[in-house]
Amino acid sequence: MSAAPDSTVPPAHQSVRAESGFAYGVIGADLHILGNGMPLYLLGNWSPAAPAPTPWLRELPSRMLNARNAVVGFHGRHDERRSLHAWLAEDARLSMRWLHGVGGQGKTRLADQLALEAGARGWKTVVATHGPGAVVRSASHDLRSDNHAGLLIIVDYADRWPLSHLNWLFSNSLLRQPGLPIRVLLLARTDDAWLPVSEAAAEQGAATSQQRLDALPATVTARTEMFSAARDGFAQHYGFAESPTVVPAVPLESAGMGLTLALHVTALVAVDAHVSGRRAPADMAGLTVYLLDREHAHWSRMADDGTHHVGATRGALRTTPEVMNHTVFVASLTGPQTHDRGRTALRDAGIHGASHRPDQILADHALCYPAAQPGDRTVLEPLYPDRLAEDFLALTLPGHSVTDYPAQAWAGPTSRLLTVRDEEGSAPAHLARALTFLASAAMPDRWPHLTGYVEEILRTDPLLALDAGGAALTALAAAGLDTEVLEAIEERLPPGSHTDLDTGIAALVHGLAVRRLPRTRDPLTRARELDRLGGRLGFAGRHAEGLERTQEALETWRSLAAADPQTHETGLAGALTDLGIRLARVGRREEAVAPAQEAVGICRRAAEAATPGARTDADDGLATALNELGIRLSEVGLREEAVTAAAEAVALRRRLASTNPAVYEEGLAAALNNLGSFLSRAGHRSETLEIGQEVLAIQRRLTAEDRAAHEPQLATALSNLGIHLWEAHRMDEAHVPTREAVAIRRRLAAVNPAAYESHLADALANLGAHLAGAGFLEDAVPPTAEAVAIQRRLARANPAAYEPDLAWTLSNLGAHLYEVQRLPDALTAGREAVEVLRRLVGVNPAAHEQDLASGLGNLGVYLIRAGRPEEAAEASGESVAILRRLAAGNPALHEPELLRTWWTIADEHKNQRPHAALEAAEQAVRLCRRLVAAEPDTYATDLRIVLTAQADILRILGRMTEADAIVRELGDVRL
Structure with missing residues (x-):
């Protein structure tokens, strides 16, 4: 629910009550809820970390490393803080920054410090936590920003959020407060996910930037200052303030000391060892073992002492240290869970039985590792920070060379048991965390022995990598796993684009290609590898990289085909077709035609020469090449040629689908879809509606069988059917399928903006046009304006690819704004459309001259209404000149567009330029009579309209006799 940011509004009150579960509410923001009733994400007010009691902290020294316990004050990172404050001060209303650095670099601490310093300047800070798996309490949060200087939103673990969930966050009304600077700080370990996230952010009108949190300065002085600050903070909880004699056991200039967490661990162990009389280890692995030994000692002490009461931890443990060790391992893999899921996790891990009651184990574990906030009703709180939990997993799993830490025989089986499917075949809810933590710890510079355990999990069930999601798949691709394991995952990848996985799949395929290509000597194998890589990069929206790989593949295919045409020309044709696709995606459309034509020539020769047994495959290849050629031809304005190519492709696909619909029906739908579009653009609109309905029927069947694979094509079929209905003058129906297309494409773009947001813009622009055609004029403006915003941003990055769509949508936006009496805005949009179209015509007149004529005609209308008849006459005259020339050739x-232009000039100019208007009306009548003679059903209504306009103008000029004669003609039933 939302409340306006108005200081006159009385304080809001909201009661949140939970019955048999939890309840969560917000004021001043939106709630987005999953189908199971859980929040998609949680929003809460940020507050400074609260100091924890000293006795409780000293029980487990690792607690002092958790930033939320406020043990060490912030120190250093002066340049990074200045950069972030400069970002806050930027002029942009909404801006998002991706702050990334390896685990332990201090991202969360830096974000908290920024929130503290921004708060001192009047800013409000809100924390966004991913909902599924998050700690949820019954609560209400007042998120209104009344009287604040700005709003900062911190998103932790942003690289682990599904893109669709981030996009929902970006659409929250919390980010839509007018006049308030809003900054979204997204924290992540890497920048792998930044490209699609930045495009999703930009779609919401946000400025975007990224900032890398590098290793700490290598100078001993800077690191000594940070070590000393941490040491002094820890020392206060150990009962002594003066600690200069406590020195680091690990040289601060060593590479491992570049992490903030490493310095803090070094300082903590130095202080603890000083107080206990122990010897601090001299390497990072030893420091980690020292802290984990303190965990073990605490479990033993709590289990042995039945009267133990210290600080916040009260009550002796009945759980043995061995079982507690096992339980902490489980918690590191699962993260916080509900009580029921916690019991299930213990059971799955084999921790159950008469002597090991799950409820008692969970209660004892919570004494050592309480939930994040008082009142949180979760169990299995893991070790913090995350990097310590990852190190604990690695040291507990056998295979490392750290001799003074006891690996456990049960750890390997437990990691497997917690990542297997249940009896119904469903993957565990914590799978993404488990695989991500194991993969992150298994990086070659950390604990490479973990790769064996991850490989064992995935060898048994490679599909788990896909079930874990795109972020986990990306982590696995970087973890140094055995090539054979990655190839087993690769074999199970969906054959085409998959909305939720494309980014991770591209990382996997790219990683495999990097391994295989350098040692690939066989040219054919190399060509196929590059083909596959180019395609996957394209699916992920990495079009420039995809083009580069496809060009490499083509060079190899040419060499192969030159040596053995009969064997390899088909592969060459496929590479040429792919090259055309990649060139078009980066805006090089004219260059894309030639390879597409060459591909068709090769495939046609192969089909003509094929034996009866090989004819099916040959026809399929030719149909594919023809289909893509039609697209390339249409993109450069060769419309009739595009129709010819598409019609031949449809004929081939029909024959194939009639013999094997399961295999070829999808291809038939794609070919029909293109033919319908090309017929429409070429003016053959009477044939398109039936084609559109057939395509939609096929795509609905296919999507019902596999939504992820076919939903993008369903959206295209819906969008095209809307266009065909609109062209058939069935205006009241056209917007219905188009609305459905927008809804699907919005979901797809939320997950992968790079691949789908341009399609969303197309559907939005069509929806605006169809709503306007049905008379919903006010409703037509918002979707069209949204489409313009997306296309304008895309065109800034790649004008050649996106300016044609931008020009068309700008023309529509101007028309819609004009209809709702927003003339100044209509003029602005109309002028921009004409400006863009003139640039496009300069490059490719055949593709864009008709659109320029239409844009000029619209601009003439706006100018005449604005009282600028001379400018209006110039724009309208240029429009007519272009259309007359075009109509002479086709x-x-x-001619239908020329007719509309003549009528528009007649109707709009009649009051200020009646003589020019009459001439336009007479031209319109002459043209329309000729069209009625050929197609009376289509143009009879148009003739009535233009005759009425002619009569009106004659009356304005005082020529009543001629006007009356036209009125009598209009009454003739034979008209």
């Missing part, structure tokens, strides 16, 4: 395509 009357069927261009």
Whole structure:
């Protein structure tokens, strides 16, 4: 629920009550809820970390490393803080920054410090936590920003959020407060996910930037200062303030000391060892073992002492240290869980039985590791920070060379048991965390022995890598796993684009290609590897990289085909087709035609020469090449040629689908879809509606069988059917399928903006046009304006690819704004459309001259209404000149637009330029009579309209006799 940011509004009150579960509410923001009733994400007010009691902290020294316990004050990172404050001060209303650095670099501490310092300047800070798996309490949060200087939103673990969930966050009304600077700080370990996230953010109108949190300065002085600050903070909890004699056991200039966490661990162990009389280890692995030994000692002490009461931990443990060790291992893999899920996790891990009651184990574990906030009703709180939990997993799993830490025989089986499917075949809810933590710890510079355990999990069930999601798949691709394991995952990848996985799949395929290509000597194998890589990069929206790989593949295919045409020309044709696709995606559309034509030539020769047994495959290849050629031809304005290519492709696909629909029906739908579009653009609109309905029927069947694989094509079919209905003058129906197309494409773009947001913009622009055609004029403006915003941003990055769509949508936006009496805005949009179209015509007149004529005609209308008749006459005259020339070459395509332009000039100019208007009306009548003679059902209504306009103008000029004659003609039933 939302409340306006108005200081006159009385304080809000909201009661949140939970019955048999939890309840969560917000004021001043939106709630987005999953289908199971859980929040997609949680929003809460940030507050400074609260100091924890000293006795409780000293029980387990690792607690002092958790930033939320406020033990060590912030120190250093002066340049990074200045950069973040400069970002807060930027002019942009909404700006998002991706702050990334390896685990332990201090991202969360830096974000908290920024929140503290921004708060001192009047800013409000809100924390966004991913909902599924998050700690949820019954609570209400007042998120209104009344009287604040700005709003900072911190998103931790942003690289582990599904892109669709981040996009929902970006659409929250919390980010839509006018006049308030809003900054979204996204924290992540790497920048792998930044490209699609930045595009999703930009779609919401946000400025975007990224900032890398590098290793700490290598100078001993800087690191000594940070070590000393941490040491002094820890020393206060050990009962002594003066601690200069406590020195680091690990040289601060060593590479491992570049992490903030490493310095803090070094300082903590130095202080603890000083107080206990122990010897601090001299390497990072030893420091970690020292802290984990303190965990073990605490479990033993708590289990042995039945009267133990210290600080916040009260009550002796009945759970043995051995079982507690096992339970902490489980918690590190699962993260916080509900009580029921916690019991299930213990059971799955084999921790159950008469002597090991799950409820008692969970209660004892919570004494050592309480939930994040008082009142949180979760169990299995893991070790913090995350990097310590990852190190604990690694040291507990056998295979490392650290001799003074006891690995456990049960650890390997437990990691497998917690990552297997249940009896119904469902993967565990914590799978993504478990695989991500194991993969992160298994990096070659950390604990490479973990790769064996991850490999064992995935060898048994490679599909688990896909079930874990795109972020986990990316982590696995970087973890140094055995090539054979990665190839087993690769074999199970979906054959085409998959909305939720494309980014992770691209990382996997790229990683495999990097391994295989350098040692690949066989040219054919190399060509296929590059083909596959180019395609996957394209699916992930990495079009420039995809083009580069496809060009490499093509060079190899040419060499192969030159040596053995009969064997390899088909592969060459496929690479040429792919090259055309990649060139078009980066805006090089004119260059894309030639490879597509060459591919068709090769495939046609192969089909003509094929034996009866090989004819099916040959026809399939030719149909594919023809289909892509039609697209390339249409993109450069060769519309009739595009229709010819598409019609041949459809004929081939029909024959194939009639013999094997399960294999070829999808291809038939794609070919029909393109043919319908090309017929429409070429002016043959009477044939398109039936084609659109057939395509939609096929795509609905296919999507019902596999939504992820076919939903993008369903959206295209819906969008095209809307266009065909609109062209058939069935205006009241056209917006219905188009609305459904927008909804699907919005979901797809939320997950992978790089691949789908341009398609979302197309659907939004169509929806605006169809709503306007149905008379919903006010409703037509918002979707069209949203489409313009997306396309304008895309065109800034790649004008050649996106300016044509931007120009068309700008023209529509101007028309919609004009209809709702927003003339100044209409003029602005109309002028920008014409400006863009003139640039496009300069490059490719055939593709864009008709659109320029239409844009000029619209601009003429806006100018005449604005009282600028001379400028209006100039724009309208240029529009007519272009259309007359075009209509002379292709009357069927261009005469209807010329007719509309003549009528518009007649109707709009009649009051300020009546003589020019009459001339336009007479031209419109002559043209329309000729069209009525050929197609009376289509143009009879148009003739009535233009005759009425002519009569009106004659009356304005005082020529009543001629006007009356036209009125009598209009009454003739034979008209």
